[in-house]
Amino acid sequence: CDYGDIIEVHAALMIPMEQKNPGAFDYKEYLKSMFGVYACMYPRQSEQVKKIGENPGWLLKFALVLKKKMICIIKQTIPHPQSAFLGGVTLGTRGGVPPQMKFEFQATGVAHVLSVSGLHAGFIAALFFMLCLLAKIPPRPRWFVVTCGLLIFTLITGARPATVRSALMYSVMLLFNTFRLSLKTSTSLTIPVTAVFILSGIIPDITSPLLLPSASFTLSYMAVWSLCYLTGPVQAFFETYIKSWTFIVFFFWVFFFTTVASVNFDLFYNKFFLEAVALTLILTFIAAGALNKTKPLLGLAVHKMPPSLYYLVQFFYAQFAIQLGMMIPLSALYFHRFPTAGIYANFIAIPLIGFIVMVGFLSGLIGAFFSALSLAPVGALIALYLNAGNYWLCNIFMGVAHFFFKAFRYPFMPTFKTSWMFSYYAVILLIVCYKPVLEFFADVRHRLRYLSREELFMRFSAFAAAILLFFLLYNYKFKKEKTENFRAIILNIGFGNSNLLTTPDGKHVLVDTTQADEGDFNISNLAAAFTFYQIGGFSDLILTNLKPENTGNAAAILPYFPTGKVFTAYKPEDILKKMAFQKFLDFLGDETLKEKWDTSYVQNLYDNVYYMRKVPLIANKDFSEPRGAGKIFYSRKGVPLYAAKRGDIIYSSLSGGSEFMIKVLWPAEEKLAGTPDDLANNSIVLKATYGKFSMLMPSDIMNEAQGEMLKYYKPEELKSDILIAPFHGNMSACLAEWYEAVSPKVVIIPYSYLKGWSFAESDINPTLEKCRELGAKVMRLDKYGAVCVTSDGKNVTLESVKKPIEAGAGEASQEDSSDVF
Template sequence: MDLAHWCVLSLAVGILAAGTVVFSSIIPISAAAICLIAVAWLVRKNNDRAVWLLAAACFFAGMARALQGQILPVDDISSYIGKTVAVYGVVDGTPEAARLDADSVSVRYRLRVQAVKAGNTPQSASGKLFASVRQSSDRPIYPHGANIVLAGAIKELHGYNNPGSPDMVASWRRQGFTARLSPNGEPRYASQTETDWRSRLNSLREAMIAKMKAAMPESDAAILKGALFGGYSGIPTDAIREFAATGIIHILSVSGSHIALVAGAVHWLGGVAGLRQQPSALLAAFAVLSYALLAGLSPPVIRSVIMGLIALSAAVWGREKDAANALALTAGGMLLFEPSLIEDISFQLSFSGTAGLVLLYAKTAERLAFLPDWLSRPIAATAAAQLGVLPVMAWYFNTIPLMSFAANLLVVPAIELTVVLGLAGSLTSLVVPPVGHLLLVICSLILSTAKHVNSALALLPFAVYLPPLNLLMSAAYYYCILWLYGYLTFLPDLAFLLRRRRQQTLAVMALLTILTAVGAVWPRPLSVHFIDVGQGDATLVMTPRGRAVLIDTGGSSGGDFDIGERVVYPYLRRLHVTSLDYLILTHGHQDHAGGAKAVAAAVPVSQILLPPEELTPAVDNLNSLKGLTVIPAYSGQSIVIDGVRFSLLRPHVSVSSSKRGNSNENSCVVEVRYGSHSFLITGDLEGQSEQALLAQGIAPQTVLKVGHHGAQASTSPAFLTTLDPRYAVISVGAGNRYGHPHPDTLKRLSAGGRPVFRTDKHGAVVFESDGLHLTVKPYINN
């Protein structure tokens, strides 16, 4: 590797290492300074060791920068977490509104905080926060730049902490958001709207979006808006799912390819106008920066601008061979500016995809020289980018669609054309409306055709499962790719090994194939996964032979966010769960069954067990799917899969007619037993049902999933004494409005030193057992 690569790699390792230390940034700063002094001395002596010390200096610089990045200003809004205050701020960006009913809407505001009133006098404050406000339909939705006042409780940001899921809290912090507000009323107008350059650009952007909506169907306008300015708001869920299935979901948001496309179009127009190469390139760069301003200068847009201009600059100035160094130095500069980018999925995809194109495209195209250029070039570009992003795709998405090659050939060029036409048409429509409208109509026709082609490709079931690759495995993968492409010249290439060491090479390859196959079918321990679904329940049981049973599915958190689709299904996909033997719903409440429809639509389910209760909206949604096999759950029902016994218990209680159909007392209880260990999944079980269950007789349990998220009425002393669990798990949402888990319940559970795991504190909690031994692995180990 070149010196630039070593330095950036060392910087990245230093940033990652910062998470394992607790000392001040002064220590790594001092170490970096000492290393740099030593480097200067060794350079004067022409000593080769200067390279290693320079790498060490970069390591300590990365660590220092990461430690500094964790420090917030003393007046940041996060310092008020846990307090009820009035917040004075400016609306940052266009609010997102979703109708709740005929009389109210839910509005999600992003607020740039200016002051906070915790007592009698407002105090200056900084930072940004989110606030989801329920307000009357006849009340105004305050636009970008409006000064408003919101009162409520300041709470911590919280995402869904499951293996492989993006760290949303870190992502929000990179955008400047450090808290959220739970409002106790509607926003109040404070003063006139700001008219700074951001507001003017936002007004221009909104005017362009209005022209799109006037010229094309709403779904097409939403897709074009996302491609030009970012965000999936308004794009139909089916369209998002189909673009993800064909591996081109990135085309629906601002990406490096869009930036390069705009730059290329302007550069070409400059050539047509007779400009020389470099002036034309400067004009293209100006156009790209203007586009970035128009798109909002969000962190993803800035990253896309930087990454997208690298290839163009290298080509214009004839320095393609320096593109890899330029990419490395750019990534290093971005990490120094914002160290947490190293864990950002957008940055990882942008960098690895661009690196794949820079390093692998030319050599891949050479190997496809037997094909015509119009076919070999897009295939080579797709293959190079996919090889670059494969470990990232494996970690977050666990599949790579083979249809992406066809989608990149047929759909991506059409979408890219609509990006150019849409940008030109929406701008032109502000000056010459008839011409701009015509361009947008043409854009809509192309976009509709591309959508239909993509929908057809998404129906083809060609995808390869990718097991999650950790950091070491990812490094090994990249070294193998570099070796196969001839970059590791100190190692013999594959052709040489097959020619000179044919038998040994084939034997090693055969051994690796056999070990992989044996590992895939070798029995594993039973695993019970308590998934973090916020304020809800979802428990996945994986048998030793890989069969799966899901108990509850969590529910919607509001708006278009479906827990089943966005949290539970990705968890199943990560574990390569391609079907469910059983889906068991303890009861029909939204927080337990709201995600069932999305899960059943995404994963084939052999049988669904429902308690005999009045249908709830969540169960009605599930039943709207065709081809489901639904059977009633009854007490004493027993299912055995791979030696794992699932026993259903229904406490016999008398529930008043006013509560029947939606009472927590109707919850089914599921006992999962394997060998000498057992797990009791209690749904929303509370006091009366607990007593009824005790009267029926129940054995002690190893693990108790606490009923009703740890409510005060759950887990009575008698119930806890009888079960005597070694571990307790509470599935609960952070900062929920119900006050779960109740302090009295926690006190009862923790008596005697019993470990209590909470999904709001520990994220997903996974137990594994071979029938004799039991281990527990919380995602966040406190």
């Protein structure tokens, strides 16, 4: 089957996967907004798919045949992975680009070149325009050729909204220019430019209104908007203020922050450093302003660079505008990370990608053209000569991305709140409209001169009353009363454990980090949840055991989210001791693991501990904080490691007149041995209490550890309002007496099926039956998604990311995905 053919499919109709965690990718919403798809089918055999009709569109057929021939030419003339990269940037076929290359592009802010958009459409328009000039084609036929070229390019690359919108914009702008319809090319708010901009955005989205809130629409549209409307104000700002001594100070600080970001990014997590830098920055700009008046340095400004650098200066203004209008706020909103290297990498990448796209597309067209004339070897030879140079351009581009990837950090960013985003773009709009705003205030000031004192008093009183009323209404409507709540997010990421706790006094504690995965989706989902709640670090990280499903992402999280302490169930000196693989298994003492020593599971367990040491972790007795002036330039080079044992209090505070505490109930000083799973049975068991509320987090302890806990604790010491089912709700961790002692009102089961990791769903049936006997409400993460537990010390609120599809024995019904007790 080819694209556009009509097919008949026999398979189950399924709802697409929904969002499972706060801030995570929502595949269901993505399909709905991008393609208008509301359901999926997954045929497993070729017999389930039958072709019943041909693609009726001749133009689309032509475009797809041309695309196949161009792909063949690229593969014949350039080796992998350069061919995969070239196919991605010219034809939108990025499936063959290696994952590591994609990640490096993302980290350096040049990943946009793999997503065919307005930038690529502009290069294709420029290519056809130059070909028309070489062929001496008159202006009006030239417009037709360029527009047809853009149409074919749009169809070849999949007619994505960003490409359709850009192709339409370039065609309309060229139309105005060709037929002399007075299109102005300045960045001021002229009617023709505004009309082109609005039409190019509205027309493609009339047929796809669901695209409006999507990332692809917002990013591409805001990039073009920034170029059109922010470049002018940015240029005016630099020409007016960044000159003479201020020019020197500005670029000194650019160099300073660049150096810190590449040499020691951790300094940005040091509040003393940031406060000292902020004060110094203000003082240097004040001093520069004073020197500008007394001893100005004439001719030192960005706009007074040599004429040969004119286009570089204009490109600098455009890049600055895009960073302000699109990259800074929207990177945090959609990707939760900010490519610090992108500001610099794009200065090389964007001019370079222009040559790569135009040469690659031209070579593909030539190869396809000669192939249609039955002269395929001739076309392939010409394409080979063209792509011989393009091969080196591709290498340079990939080398630049790799260099900046190694030189700069790719940090996570807190997601902008709605109020932050509104305030940010309100300021941006004021910058764009600064001339009309200044003219308005100048006019008001002129008019006020002719008013009497009584009239001025009346008008200012009315204005002050309006401002006061606005703030009163804002505080009443939007300003929520600050409440000191405890919040626990039980995340649903793979077949692993991860609980995100926020204490009543605003500290953050992370319990476990779920298992790592090949595509880094789990760390991305964890980071999305952290940034969604504006979490930049943790006071404590508690790794309840060393199993891969509990520690898998610890080594990846610690460098990006500063952490005060790390707790495990083992002595720090034992964890930090360098051990060979076999000695490490002897240290754990779990005979089951020794028997399975050659499995990937045991290898992952060893690797996780090995990479955590590299963070590095430091034994708490060897860790010390700096004092005095040393705090300013101090960047933590390691995280103190502690051992948690029964009776320890990891965190405590007094909030709202109630005591909050996270206490360790298990393991004992002497570890359990000889059980079916010693690692699980020696897990750290935590109990969080706040006023009358309590929540038990038993990690993976099984029946053996549960029995030992019953010997040590009275039932009232174990009793809790919320219980996270131990060992994902498995029947081997469902001791009836222990559940009765805990006597929970709600049981959250962190179960999700994951091939190669999880056990059968039927293994949680005994746990469900026991919950039904106790009258406890059950919330399974595979049906509810992540669950949020909030308590003020008296009442408890439970909310889930999604509503459950079905309810089994002892489980809550669909209507109970949010509850209060």
